[in-house]
Amino acid sequence: MATPKDKVLQMRRGAVMRLFESKFQNPTRITVGSATCENAAGAGAVYDAFAELLSKPGAPKVALGRVGCTGRCDLEPVVSVIAQGHIPVKYVKVTPARAEKIVEQHIRGGKIVDEFTMRHVANLPMTGKVVGVCGGMHCRQGQGIREAFLRGVEEQGLKEQVAVTTSACFGLCERGPNAFVYPDGVLYQKLTPEKVAKIVEKHLKGDRPVAECAWGGKRIANRFLPLYGDEAFFGKQLRLTLRNCGVIDPESLDEYVAVEGYDALARVLTEMSPKQVVDAVVKSGLRGRGGGGFPTGTKWQFAASQKADQKYMVCNADEGDPGAFMDRSTIEGDPHTILEGLMIGGYAIGANQGYVYIRAEYPLAIKRLERAIADARAAGLLGRNILGSKFDFDIELRLGAGAFVCGEETALLKSIEGSRGMPRPRPPFPTTAGLWGKPTVINNVETLANVPVVIIDGPEWFASLGTAKSKGTKVFSLAGKVNNTGLVEVPMGTTLREVVYDVGGGIKGGKAFKAVQTGGPAGGCMPAAALDTPVDYDSLAAAGSIMGSGGMIVMDEDTCMVDVARFFLEFTQDESCGKCTPCREGTKRMLEMLERITKGQGQEGDVEKLLRLADTVKKASLCGLGQAAPNPVISTIKHFRDEYDAHIREKKCPAGVCASLVTYSVIPENCTGCTACARKCPVKCIDGAPKKAHVIDQEQCIRCGQCLAACKFDAILRK
């Protein structure tokens, strides 16, 4: 009888055939990014423009498709032109007009439109080949590999054709040092300077890969490599969770199945007992990515050991941290992975029903999940007797209704049950008494997306990535005042500096770095001195923040840290469900104090009061919301005490943010007397005749800043 494995293999054959006929048979493919961010940037119109251009009579034969988030949010919409044997060309900030030029010049004329490409924007040479030398911890010990490549390329006169860069860990540490050559997709292992010389001569110059130095295996982590085309951004990344994001069409089951989708499920159903699955996850060292960092295998073990007539698996896709969008992007880019992770979890703990609790604010993610669930059900991957294995499992979506506290697991369960989403004390933990009192496992989106990787590539391999206590990778949504904003995934142990400066490309507009915030309203702000902290659960906690779910916001000299603390407190205070007093009253009083300080009404001793109250709220609150709410205040006081003092003692906001503490004045030398500011001023407090320098009446000024926005000559000073 056909096993689940046979069945998925058969599905894969069919999928690949269909894709070949519809897509890969074409010499060229064009993919348009299609996620919430991309659509906001105008990707929909761009897709339509391509569709129209390519459907005209006599148009070149090109397969057009959509993919999920491509990661580079600041450059969206991103369009890739992928031709066999070439480095994919990524066009950025594409508009319908640019689309026309791309079709005309590149697709028809075979000439890349240089000025629209990502490499042009990133100021990288347009070379024929790129060598990515692994910069991971293990490989770095094999000194001199990068230098050997650079020397060889120089000696052979290949500088115009070959670029040499540093890449993140390829996840092949046991075979390091490694280097990867793309677009050819060859991964070299156990390199020595002698081998490098040979590779340079035979492969880089002669275009014949050196088979005896190459690694013949396959690994999920390497799937993304041939599609880089933007090594400045992707070089330091290692994509496991996001392995398919920006690669496959998220609305196509065929595309997911073609890239080993549902392989892990098939393997689990065919050859592993539930206990073996739990053991594998334990062994992998995978920890929860939702913020807590609880070992996933242990959680599954607890639920698996419970005797009950019904158990549940829940995926937490509430993603309430303001400033985080990795779970949304993962679902929008690769929804089937989440379903597969849930199903494997269900099999492991003995649950037949799964729920995805997702925020109503994510309509596109919801639509793609609904579609994925329907497709999986139609293909026999969900429902009764999955793949003939006698395992039943089904998944339902439940929508959140805008309450941050519902991300907390006990509140989330209440919300799924249709009640007010209020947390309750633990124990009992949900693994004992969860949904409707039955044993329930709640896992974050990213946690579940890692599960198929653990199964396919093995727990030992997964455990070889990262640091001693934090395994694998972490996805961050990098935003704020950094050049490359977007979705990044780095191996655990990468330093904050590497994320902000290498992947993120440094601070926008050449301003000075001030702080990086992780963990959202539950986390803290880390100053420049902490930039060399490695990204892992324990190091970030030691540095006064938390790993959190993955929001990472970069702040520069123009950010006021007191105002940031106030912002987060306003958030938690508003989201406090009101059940327990320390959180309900404590956050309110803390917020009032912070508001006073930012208005210039702070008093000596306020900081000490804040710290004392923070301590009480932390210790006495019922759930994680209150327990973590003071963190932004504590960490900003710890690292930026001078800013608090400036607000309280000198009544000044050094960053010029707090409206009551800034003044606006005219710089007479720059003022041309154009009267633009005087016309905009809502209280008419700007005086001055046309063509003469204006003056702001400080008594009447309400500090709204409209004059600053109106001035085209940099003549308004904000201090």
Add this chain to the structure above:
Amino acid sequence: MTAQEEKVTTLAELPEPIARFIDETRDRPNADSYLVAVLQMIQKHFGYLPAGALNTVSQKMQIPAAKVTGVATFYHFFTFVPKGKHTVSVCMGTACYVKGAGILVDRLKDLLGIRQIGHASKDGQFTLEVARCVGACALAPVLIVDDKVYANVRPDELPKILSKYGFKPKAE
């Protein structure tokens, strides 16, 4: 009967798809748990939760009115006042805030003459809201008008964006 009493005891007819959804889910295990989903459908249909509709939900789903109200008032997403024709929301996520979303809110209040978040302009054209992070942080600050997301919005662009929805700026 006073007007107030009448309001709380009237039953409003639910739109057909919502009534059908309640009927379809009635026999499923834990049918109560669809309450939030039903409220979401009602809000989507009417733009807010009319009192009469809540009473009907209570009857049809056999859930005490107190619980229905309790749930409806708990979640930020639900509102009890009718909305303007268009909804303008400013994202107040961290990235947007750091990049000046607060200034956008102030400007919008000014432009639309709306004093309080959640309320509609006098002409009933616009409701101003602040959104929890919509997850488009890399495009901060963002503004959402109905379903369309505007990226990297500057305060001086606001009149132009609003004019697409029939806004006429006051003469300066």
